[in-house]
Amino acid sequence: MKRVLTGDRPTGKLHLGHFVGSLKNRVKLQNEYDTFILVADVQALTDNFDQTGKIKDNLLNVIIDNLSVGIDPKKVTFYVQSLVPETAELTIYLMNFISFNKVLRNPTVKDEIAQKRDKFKGNPPFGFVAYPINQAADILTPRADIVPVGFDQAPMIENTNTIIKKINSLYGQIFNEVTPVFGDIGRLIGTDGSAKMSKSLGNTIYLSDTEEEVRSKVMKMYTDPNRVKSTDPGRVEGNPVFVYHDAFNSDTEEVKDLKERYVKGTVSDVEVKTKLVAAINKFLDPIRERRAYYERNIDEVYDILSAGTKRAREEGKKTLEILKEAMKINYNLFTN
Ligand code: ATP
Numbered sequence: 044m045k046r047v048l049t050g051d052r053p054t055g056k057l058h059l060g061h062f063v064g065s066l067k068n069r070v071k072l073q074n075e076y077d078t079f080i081l082v083a084d085v086q087a088l089t090d091n092f093d094q095t096g097k098i099k100d101n102l103l104n105v106i107i108d109n110l111s112v113g114i115d116p117k118k119v120t121f122y123v124q125s126l127v128p129e130t131a132e133l134t135i136y137l138m139n140f141i142s143f144n145k146v147l148r149n150p151t152v153k154d155e156i157a158q159k160r161d162k163f164k165g166n167p168p169f170g171f172v173a174y175p176i177n178q179a180a181d182i183l184t185p186r187a188d189i190v191p192v193g194f195d196q197a198p199m200i201e202n203t204n205t206i207i208k209k210i211n212s213l214y215g216q217i218f219n220e221v222t223p224v225f226g227d228i229g230r231l232i233g234t235d236g237s238a239k240m241s242k243s244l245g246n247t248i249y250l251s252d253t254e255e256e257v258r259s260k261v262m263k264m265y266t267d268p269n270r271v272k273s274t275d276p277g278r279v280e281g282n283p284v285f286v287y288h289d290a291f292n293s294d295t296e297e298v299k300d301l302k303e304r305y306v307k308g309t310v311s312d313v314e315v316k317t318k319l320v321a322a323i324n325k326f327l328d329p330i331r332e333r334r335a336y337y338e339r340n341i342d343e344v345y346d347i348l349s350a351g352t353k354r355a356r357e358e359g360k361k362t363l364e365i366l367k368e369a370m371k372i373n374y375n376l377f378t379n
């Protein structure tokens with residue numbers, strides 16, 4: 044059975060962007076692939092070294108967020124990155140198979156460094172710049188074939204394949220290249236209309252938001268800035284309210300009708316938003332129910348993590364064995 048690896052940084056609760064970008068595909072792929080989902084706490088440290096408490100606080104949240112959308116713990120292996128030291132060991136080896144300049148050219152890392160200029164005082168830690176190599180090690184820990192992610196992760200997959208190709212060219216065909224699977228919406232815009240819904244931008248609707256929180260966020264949402272009155276013809280394309288209607292409203296007839304009336308100027312923003320509140324709450328209801336179950340049965344979550352982490356370590360050990368044997372550094376100096 045082919046394998047999937049993906050995961051989230053425990054830097055906050057998961058939101059609708061995570062759902063359309065990656066979680067939705069995880070739910071689908073879990074039926075066809077042996078799926079591994081990690082909580083990337085080591086990676087989160089690279090830009091949260093000064094807020095480590097936040098990482099611990101979000102660890103269980105992120106697992107419960109995954110379970111709440113319908114990921115089945117009987118099918119999926121969940122694990123904590125820092126409890127699989129094999130990934131850290133692997134990272135050190137992988138550093139040799141990608142050039143310094145290539146790592147520096149990763150466009151997502153460059154964007155993130157620009158965004159975090161104040162935090163990094165213009166001089167990011169080496170660990171942050173190198174995190175795509177650590178992510179390649181995550182992918183190779185269970186030797187995954189498929190990685191369901193949002194668009195911002197495309198350069199990370201490319202870096203991983205650079206590393207895999209280099210290893211294979213040096214030591215023989217030992218690892219398969221990996222394929223990213225992007226969501227139908229690879230980058231969901233924020234409630235403020237900015238390019239990406241993101242924990243760090245405060246423009247999110249969380250999977251764990253209450254009905255009231257959803258209402259208040261949607262009613263404040265950015266729409267078509269040129270539309271002053273509800274009788275003005277409005278723009279549907281790129282309008283966050285309609286992007287969300289398309290993504291989360293299962294009543295396609297209603298969405299079609301709202302769009303037609305919006306373009307003609309015969310529907311108010313308030314009506315469009317009120318219907319969106321109802322649609323998102325309907326979408327979130329079964330998610331809320333599963334969340335409530337796991338919150339009541341938190342011991343189950345610990346058991347899922349502990350069994351999954353054990354399995355991930357076994358797989359990580361196997362990857363190291365394969366690589367070390369191929370590199371001829373699998374000497375048993377002290378065993379015979
Ligand atoms: P941060 O804001 O702290 O950078 P994040 O919101 O980007 O965090 P991650 O844990 O880095 O969250 O991302 C987890 C997964 O969700 C990745 O595959 C990422 O591509 C995807 N993702 C995150 N935000 C979005 C979004 N707005 N649209 C689509 N996919 C997203």
Ligand code: MG
Nearest residue numbers: 052155195241
């Ligand atoms: Mg991110």
